[in-house]
Amino acid sequence: MKYICLSIFIFLLSCTKTVEDRCFITTEDKIQNAYKEDNPYTVNQILNNKPRYLEIVNLAKYRNFKKDSIESGRFWDNEEIWKAHIEEFKIFQKKFHDEFGFSSRQEVGNTTYALGSNKLGYWLLKIQDNKPSAYFLGLSFSHYYINKIQEQPMIKDGFLQLEGSLVKIIKVGGLPGYDDYSAIEDGKLFKINLKDLFKDSDNDGYNDIFEKSFGLNENNRDTDGDGVDDFNDLNPMFRSENNKFVQLYEMLLPQYSGIENFRNLHYSFEFFISDCDYFHQINPSLRVLFLPENEEKQTYYTRVTDVVDHGVSKLKRDHEATDYYYIETWGSSYSSDYSAVFKDGKWILKNIGSTVI
Numbered sequence: 001m002k003y004i005c006l007s008i009f010i011f012l013l014s015c016t017k018t019v020e021d022r023c024f025i026t027t028e029d030k031i032q033n034a035y036k037e038d039n040p041y042t043v044n045q046i047l048n049n050k051p052r053y054l055e056i057v058n059l060a061k062y063r064n065f066k067k068d069s070i071e072s073g074r075f076w077d078n079e080e081i082w083k084a085h086i087e088e089f090k091i092f093q094k095k096f097h098d099e100f101g102f103s104s105r106q107e108v109g110n111t112t113y114a115l116g117s118n119k120l121g122y123w124l125l126k127i128q129d130n131k132p133s134a135y136f137l138g139l140s141f142s143h144y145y146i147n148k149i150q151e152q153p154m155i156k157d158g159f160l161q162l163e164g165s166l167v168k169i170i171k172v173g174g175l176p177g178y179d180d181y182s183a184i185e186d187g188k189l190f191k192i193n194l195k196d197l198f199k200d201s202d203n204d205g206y207n208d209i210f211e212k213s214f215g216l217n218e219n220n221r222d223t224d225g226d227g228v229d230d231f232n233d234l235n236p237m238f239r240s241e242n243n244k245f246v247q248l249y250e251m252l253l254p255q256y257s258g259i260e261n262f263r264n265l266h267y268s269f270e271f272f273i274s275d276c277d278y279f280h281q282i283n284p285s286l287r288v289l290f291l292p293e294n295e296e297k298q299t300y301y302t303r304v305t306d307v308v309d310h311g312v313s314k315l316k317r318d319h320e321a322t323d324y325y326y327i328e329t330w331g332s333s334y335s336s337d338y339s340a341v342f343k344d345g346k347w348i349l350k351n352i353g354s355t356v357i
């Protein structure tokens with residue numbers, strides 16, 4: 001009974017905010033870019049928050065972070081090694097449409113594995129009977145570094161086991177890309193039971209760890225109930241709509257070129273922090289996921305991992321002219337202000353100022 005009352009109370013509370021509050025700036029304050037400058041986690045904090053499925057073993061003999069990152073960095077200067085690497089991972093590059101960086105290829109019976117990494121984090125990639133599948137590890141690069149050169153086999157006795165280090169990132173304020181990335185404890189073996197890693201409860205093509213990390217429903221093939229399963233939905237979290245404010249948000253999305261069909265890219269997402277319903281309802285051309293503005297409502301993974309590259313602000317009404325709005329977009333090195341006017345069923349957007357950081 002207590003639980004039911006509490007649920008109703010929370011439900012009522014969450015209903016007090018309206019679309020107006022969520023999508024429009026009602027006061028004079030401007031939305032500022034969220035620049036996270038949290039203190040890096042200590043070893044104990046990382047261990048206390050580690051995923052339950054992860055086992056960490058201390059190694060007596062190991063390649064440390066510095067050695068691994070310097071040597072693997074040099075590797076790109078040597079044309080022969082680089083060509084051999086391209087050749088070794090050609091099949092993965094083809095099957096996964098260039099969506100990952102690759103390392104540690106391993107054959108087990110008729111299955112070929114590799115470790116993949118992209119903006120979201122680390123993945124185990126598998127090609128079996130010509131069919132590719134990717135399993136998200138849920139290990140944030142903010143806390144875990146995985147060696148490019150693995151000395152032990154990666155797949156062993158039903159486990160994925162990866163050598164690496166616990167790391168921290170210290171951000172250099174105002175200088176994107178100048179983060180200091182360093183080890184806080186070397187010599188770790190990260191072990192995950194393949195059963196836990198491969199678990200895909202709703203059988204939609206994304207493993208449970210992936211869905212839980214990014215706020216999708218791991219027990220529902222179609223999180224937003226729009227009839228398109230999570231794996232094939234470009235906006236899997238929210239139902240797409242078509243109205244004038246949705247159109248405005250669609251016009252302000254980052255533009256990409258050179259990629260033919262984004263639909264084939266199942267593991268590349270653009271993340272946005274927003275509670276605005278109109279933004280949530282976009283029909284994007286590249287996969288999108290949204291994070292709640294309240295950090296406490298975000299998943300642990302997205303709280304500690306910087307996956308957001310772009311933002312679009314709430315709308316600000318012009319006090320004098322109806323159908324006249326102001327809106328801001330930002331990326332890692334710029335921000336742009338726009339005025340937007342809705343006229344004859346169409347938006348006219350005007351860039352009214354840009355800042356390059």
Ligand SMILES: [Ca+2]
Nearest residue numbers: 200202204206
């Ligand atoms: Ca799933």
Ligand SMILES: [Ca+2]
Nearest residue numbers: 217220221230
């Ligand atoms: Ca699902």
Ligand SMILES: [Ca+2]
Nearest residue numbers: 224226228233
């Ligand atoms: Ca859907």
